[in-house]
Amino acid sequence: MKKNRDVKLEKNIYAAGWLLLLVGIILLAVKRIFPADFALPPCVFHKWTGYYCPGCGGTRAVKALLRGDVIGSFFYHPVVLYGAVLYSWYMISHTIQYLSKGRLRISMPYTEKYLYGAVIIILVQWIFKNAVKIIWGIALI
Template structure:
């Protein structure tokens, strides 16, 4: 990709947002540990009303599993969580290196909408698969 094809302003905004997201996550985890909080998630209304999974079902469990270091379990609950975590880490690390070297090392991951389309495809595929498995074999993720 040519240097002029990069949207530096957009990448800078994503990078700043990434640091804010990390700070919020650390604060929430510290509050949970320090204050002994237990975060309860709301039940999925789509699942409650239809008996089938919505496209986001398993996402919270996937995040919790990933934070506990259970990568395989996280992937099985909702693969887009692991995909997003890998993209996030790759983007943040590569841009940090580029910013620390003041652009001498052009390592920053280039943003492209293709990453979003792959994520959306993963969401649709896992949603269909989970519901087909539940419908045909009666096996749930619960």
């Protein structure tokens, strides 16, 4: 049985997507106007255990993606690229549908499968990076 789409939820996600884009543009503009490099505190999990946490590499992946380094972004943390692709298609497809007043019904439906996909990607990369570090002693990030 096919589940009905939650149009209200999809509209809220779409609005949040525009808000996220606006905040991102403002932050990038502020960084360009006031070029200060800030350092994030070290990862507590990595500091205490010596192993990577599930989010290790995420900030580097975002920075690489903003520089246009798609391969580097994927290497640091593949869920960032996954999220960027899903975000882009969600926003583009919904914008096209709204601008066409529903004549072009191409909007990407919201489904929790995308979240499960992200969790799987996070777990696989976390296990892989730590396995490489444990087995071969190679630090990947």
